[in-house]
Amino acid sequence: MFSFLKSHTELSQPLAPPTSRHHLVRATAAEVTPLRLGPTQLDFEDLVEFERVENQYFTLGVQFWGAIAIRPSNPIFVPSSGCLVLMPSTFQAGIQAQFCRPVAIVQALVSGTRPVTLTALDSNGVVLERVSIGSYRYLWADGQAELAPLPQQPLQLQTPGIASILFESDAPFTLDNFFFSQL
Incomplete structure (x- = not known):
């Protein structure tokens, strides 16, 4: 179902980027009204490689902060479908997303050599829930020419009132097939 904007200026007024790593800017529904409501899945294939992902x-x-679209050159980060994934644009900064309206479900496929954590926050910045996936270690075997790709693991939170989320790790990671829904 589509919701139409009252004026074009509402659409052209993006939210300000967060001022710190764990603080996302709050906005009311009157300030930002998406054209599409309901379950949404993003595969990022409509982006251009090395494109900074924010208001697309x-x-x-x-809206996203701290993300860049890449076509992984490291063979351990090969996506299971498509070519493009998101990766943090700066080391140890994470990927943040803010929803125009609170959601109840957030899910993505992530790959990382170290644990990756997904944190959900309410509209006041209070942590609602946090979940992590483990890490994978690769040991070189004698005669092994290349490493096997890391598995893309689902990372999901389901709790009402999610206004923003943060994916973070202390090592590079990729994010693909980002899904969110009000129910």
Whole structure:
């Protein structure tokens, strides 16, 4: 179902980027109204390699900070489908997303050599829930020419009132097939 904006200026006024790693800017529904509501899945294939990801999905109800679209050159980060994934744009900064309206479900496929954590926050910045996936170690075997790709693991939170989320790790990671829904 689509919701139409009252003026074009509402669409052209993106939210300000967060001021710190764990603080996302709050906005009311009157300030930002997405064109599309309901379950949304992003595969990032519509992006250009090395494109900074921020307001591209604003009309779908989400904005990102700290993300860049890449085609992984390291063979251990090969996506299971498509070519492009998101990766943090700076080391140890994580990927943040803010929803135009609170959601109840957030899910993505992530790959990382160290644990990756997904944290959900309410509109006041209070942590609602946190979940992590483990890490994978690779040991070189004699005669092994290349490493096997890391598995893309689902990372999911389901709790009402999610206004923003943060994916973070202390090592590089990739994010693909990002899904969110009000129910």
